[in-house]
Amino acid sequence: MANTNSKPAKSATDPREVGRRDFIVVATYAMGAVGAAAVAWPLINQMNPAADTLALASTEVDVSKIAEGQAITVTWRGKPVFIRHRTADEIARANAIDSAELRDPQEDEARVQKPELLVLVGVCTHLGCVPLGQKTGEVKGEYDGWFCPCHGSHYDTSGRIRKGPAPTNLEVPPYTFLSDAVIRIG
């Protein structure tokens, strides 16, 4: 620093000298920041779903064995999926109301591909509990669909929220009919 042989006064006052050094400093820090971000990315990205987890993203189900009025639960991406073979009465009840009055307005027919087969992600849209109503004898709630025991949300026979804290209807997962008997979820 204290090099008496050079002319420190000149380099300190010369604006071009200062500007060049500033540029190098900023460029160095910027390059360092890019490098740090490039190093940080793999360390963060490893927390995203791994290849084997993504490979489990679809599930095939034979729905021909589900009797009318019966419901089964399958696993898709680690979550329960409710598949209910609805009775004519249940379908009628789902269509009997004016959907515009619901908290999350949606027609029943917009939620099914075949009216008798209702497929839902069995996770309450409030805080993620699994609602009751799949097994015989379980509480189905006031609207004969599903009832979440955690905070008392009532879903109807179309899986729409009718009463309680949940903000939206039970989610319908993407699924396709591979044949009349088999659907693929995901």
Place this chain on the structure above:
Amino acid sequence: MSAEKFSNPVVRWIDHRLPVFSMLDHEKYDYPVPKNLNYFWNFGVLAGLALVIMIVTGIVLAMNYTAHVDHAFSSVERIMRDVNHGWLIRYIHMNAASFFFIVVYIHIFRGLYYGSYKAPRELLWMLGVVIFLLMMATAFMGYVLPWGQMSFWGATVITNLFSAIPIVGESIVTFLWGGFSVDNPTLNRFFSLHYLMPFVIAGVVVLHIVALHRFGSNNPIGIDAKGPQDTISFHPYYTIKDMVGIAMFLLLLAVAVFFFPNAMGHPDNYIPANPMQTPAHIVPEWYFLPFYAILRAVPDKLGGVLLMFAAIFVLFILPWLDRSPVRSARFRPVFRIFFWLLFIDCIALGYLGGKPAEGVYVVLSRIATVWYFLHFLVILPMLSVFETTKPLPKSISEPVLATAKGAA
């Protein structure tokens, strides 16, 4: 007073109540460092960097690892194949472990050559040996976690060292294993301790640095700084010099990770652990080989174990074995010869530790082992008395200024 130093009002407000910025400032600018340090003085910082790399990559690996005998191996393979960038993170962890030992070994030999262990830095040196021991324990337990053949049999052999202890040996080994062989309880406790120990190391590193800053760094000519004319501030001079070393270190680490990721490993560890079959030739990781050679050189079980541990513990008492008042080997012509002989001896032990224990290798291992202890226990104390050292310069500045005048 100190708060006046900062222009940023938020920094000033915090520093007035919690003087962390003053402390950093003090370390950066006020801490005097001898102005003649060469690149060998980079290796402390590099070891610290290696520790940080190991902890960071280790924490993210632990997010994807399963410490169970049935799942450990496949969870490591899952990291290699399925986890995003898992192969990169694991290869960095594997290779940085080796690099950690490389820089620490250079750091240790630097200390041996320039007499950095001598008064008043004895405790600094001894804390360094503690860090080295903790590193060896951590590395050993980390190598067990992938649960390959080398993991399993390495764990079996090393824990069995303790069975050499008379009377209580067998009970100690059973205690270490948590059973009657290396099994799931062993793996679980090794994982727990492998996660804990780096933080213990970090704690001892803090003590190491506190002890270092008491008297400051030693330097290549080994005499104390006589005043401001012999020192420069750590920042920006040595921060920049350390950055050069760090860039080289990271470059070489990248070469190893991307081009030779398994060069310092052993292929047998990609075979899942099989408690029914020992691999034909089992060797520890390369950084343990000199000590492994000493272990095998002794034809007695207890003797071999004792001598292996003694090889490290002799370093603890080194400041009292080498009583010569001259620190740097630059002024100790005879010591310098023996230093290089010791260096060759250690390399030879490392080579012999990787060879099968038979024939000429056993004989050579014994010679090298004897020389190792002869150096510390006989040669160093005798040199302290008989060696004629060269005259020391009056100050750190003197030889530099003399050369400058000669050149001009």
